[in-house]
Amino acid sequence: MNPPTIPLLLDRRILLGVTGSIAAYKAADLASKLAQAGARVDVILTEAAERFVSALTFQSVTGRRAFRETDLWGSEAHVLHVGLGASADLLVVAPATANTIAKLAHGAADSLITVTALAARCPLLLAPAMDAGMFEHPATQANLELLRQRGAVVIGPAEGRMASGQVGLGRMVEPAELLGHVRLALGRSGSLAGRTVVVTAAGTQEPLDPVRSITNRSSGKQGFALAQAALDRGAAVTLIAGTTHLEPPVGAHHVEALTASAMQAAVHSRIGDADVLLMAAAVADFRPTLTNTQKIKRAKGVGDLHLEPTEDILAEVAAVRKRSGRPQVVVGFAAESQDMVANAIAKLEAKGLSLIVANDITSPDAGFAVDDNRVTLIDAEGAIQELPLMSKAQVAEVVLERVERLLSVEEG
Numbered sequence: 198m199n200p201p202t203i204p205l206l207l208d209r210r211i212l213l214g215v216t217g218s219i220a221a222y223k224a225a226d227l228a229s230k231l232a233q234a235g236a237r238v239d240v241i242l243t244e245a246a247e248r249f250v251s252a253l254t255f256q257s258v259t260g261r262r263a264f265r266e267t268d269l270w271g272s273e274a275h276v277l278h279v280g281l282g283a284s285a286d287l288l289v290v291a292p293a294t295a296n297t298i299a300k301l302a303h304g305a306a307d308s309l310i311t312v313t314a315l316a317a318r319c320p321l322l323l324a325p326a327m328d329a330g331m332f333e334h335p336a337t338q339a340n341l342e343l344l345r346q347r348g349a350v351v352i353g354p355a356e357g358r359m360a361s362g363q364v365g366l367g368r369m370v371e372p373a374e375l376l377g378h379v380r381l382a383l384g385r386s387g388s389l390a391g392r393t394v395v396v397t398a399a400g401t402q403e404p405l406d407p408v409r410s411i412t413n414r415s416s417g418k419q420g421f422a423l424a425q426a427a428l429d430r431g432a433a434v435t436l437i438a439g440t441t442h443l444e445p446p447v448g449a450h451h452v453e454a455l456t457a458s459a460m461q462a463a464v465h466s467r468i469g470d471a472d473v474l475l476m477a478a479a480v481a482d483f484r485p486t487l488t489n490t491q492k493i494k495r496a497k498g499v500g501d502l503h504l505e506p507t508e509d510i511l512a513e514v515a516a517v518r519k520r521s522g523r524p525q526v527v528v529g530f531a532a533e534s535q536d537m538v539a540n541a542i543a544k545l546e547a548k549g550l551s552l553i554v555a556n557d558i559t560s561p562d563a564g565f566a567v568d569d570n571r572v573t574l575i576d577a578e579g580a581i582q583e584l585p586l587m588s589k590a591q592v593a594e595v596v597l598e599r600v601e602r603l604l605s606v607e608e609g
Contacts, residue, residue, distance in 0.1 A: 201588055202235035205384055205429040211236045212285040212317070214310040215255075217245020218292035219360050220326035220369035225250055227291060227372040229258035231379065239281060240264065241310050243297070269309040278309060282316030287382055290314075291352075292326030292369045295337050301349075302340035320382050321349040324375055329365025352378050377447025380429055387431030388601055394427040394473040395524070396420055396449075397464065399439035401457045403484030403507065406493045411504075414565040415479035417441035419530075419589045423475045424449050426593035430601075432473075437463045439478055457481055457507035464510055468517060471524040473600055476514075477554075479532065481507055515549040525607045526600055531555040541575055551603050552576050554596060562586060574599060 211231055215224045224240075231238045240255040240263040247265065255263035268277060282288075290297060290310065297310065301323075306312045314321065323344065331337060332354060341351055353370035398420020402410035417438055424436045425446040436449040437460060445451040452467075454460035457480050468474055483504040493499060511529055518527060529550045531541040534557070541555035556572045558565065570592045574582040576599070584595060 201590060202233075203380070203429075203590075204235075204594060205380055205387075206231065207235035209236050209286045209383060210284050211238050211379065212281060212288045212313065212319075213238055213240045213255075214288065214290040214293075214297070214314075215240060215242045215246040215250070216290065216292055216294045216297040216310070217243055217248060218294050218326040218369070219249060220292035221246050221249040223369055223372055224291050225254050225258060227289075227375050228255050230372055230376050232259045232261075234376075237261065239285075241281070241313060242266070243308060243310060245294075264309060266309055269312070278312040279316045282313045283318070285317050285319045287319050287322065287379060288314060288317050289322045289324070289375070289379065291322070291324035291375060293323045295325075295327045295331045295334075295340075298323065298325065298337065298340050298344070302343045322352060322375075322378060322382060323349055324352045324369050325354045325367070326369035327354075327367050328359050328361050329363050329367040332367045333365075350378065350382065374447060380425070380446075381448040384429040384431050387429060389427060389597075390431030392432045392472045392604075393435075393470055394424075394432040394475065395435045395437065395464065395467050395471045396424040396427065396475045397437045397439075397454075397460060397478035397480075398424070399441035399443075400479040401439045401460060401481045401507075402455050403457065403481045404488050405485050405502075406489040406491065408492055411481055411484060412440065413479045413481065415439070415532075416565065417443050418568065419570060419592065420475070420477035421446060422589040422593035423477055423596060425590070426597045427473075427475075430597060435467050435471075437467070437478070439480075457484065457510070461508040461510050461513070464514065465517070468514060468524055469521070472604065473526045473528070474514060474524040475528045475596070475600075476511055477530050480510060483507060511544075511548040511550070518549065526551045526603045528552045528554065528596065528600065532558045534559050538573060538575070538581065541573070542579075545575055545577065550577065552596075552599055554592075576603075 238259040244266045252263040300311045355368045355370050356366050357368040358364050399417030400413040400415035402412045404410045421443050424434050427434045428448045434449045437452045437454050452463050454463045486503040486505045533540045537557050541553050545553040553575050554572050570589050571586045
């Protein structure tokens with residue numbers, strides 16, 4: 198099954214400059230990911246880059262011609278770099294060697310990449326890759342600072358073992374992280390630019406003792422997808438997450454909140470400035486009245502287990518919203534095992550929500566810990582929208598489209 202396209206990247210023109218580093222193999226992976234996401238990727242390789250990876254490799258993963266240094270002097274030379282630069286939505290140089298960074302900083306025009314960079318009027322992303330000593334050299338640092346002052350975004354490098362055997366800063370960041378930065382750069386002027394969105398995700402853990410807790414099966418995938426969809430639209434995103442193994446989307450401000458009380462505090466500290474709250478976290482409804490400070494031993498038995506309700510975060514948000522009018526839009530989630538629509542409507546009304554997203558947790562092909570979801574959207578007017586089985590990323594896109602419409606109504 199092919200990975201789904203990313204709406205933000207669909208038919209966007211991305212120039213990928215590849216320079217002479219062993220990390221050039223990572224650039225092929227990045228080009229593949231961008232092309233699979235729907236972008237039109239034009240690759241430019243330096244002569245040195247071709248010592249590590251061929252133009253054919255990039256043509257194979259992008260389905261488009263990869264440009265080589267010799268193309269600068271071909272029949273298209275007088276317009277090629279202008280056409281490439283003028284039509285690009287984003288220029289990414291990955292890996293960016295110390296040599297190419299120096300040329301870009303000082304306006305050199307001696308290669309297809311450098312003349313194209315001078316012709317381009319789009320954002321520039323650089324992913325340095327070089328030996329640690331070369332990266333730390335004052336000349337390299339001065340060149341990078343000069344590029345930053347002109348608006349370039351420098352991503353990485355990461356720390357690790359280099360081809361030289363040394364360990365330090367110099368490894369090119371991984372393609373998945375670079376893809377996140379590409380999305381962040383392209384989404385900055387999106388439909389939610391200037392908006393602040395708070396997203397909660399994943400399940401909480403209410404401790405019984407130092408090693409055991411009351412929790413649930415939420416992976417956080419739907420909440421993280423919502424955060425990414427908001428970032429793609431240019432929003433400033435705070436992601437308040439419970440227990441999860443997922444990496445936060447690039448650009449999101451990540452706040453860890455492992456218990457219901459911690460999530461309550463995190464939400465309340467941030468909703469005053471928020472335009473939107475997407476409450477996708479699976480907050481435990483109950484916690485032990487007493488937490489043992491030592492591990493409960495099997496031989497001694499558990500004894501009586503007494504529970505008490507956790508904080509009702511959405512009810513508290515409703516009270517704040519009634520007083521201050523913020524957040525303007527609040528979206529809740531309802532994971533139900535029976536009477537899904539009726540229970541979701543009751544929650545929507547009780548918590549004063551703008552919209553609720555309900556899903557049937559008994560469905561074998563959707564919900565917890567998988568990449569797909571089948572949800573029903575219900576708004577405050579009682580309108581019901583049933584969505585077919587789709588990826589959680591696609592669900593997030595639909596929810597954010599509804600959020601945009603709700604914001605327009607609030608401000609209309």
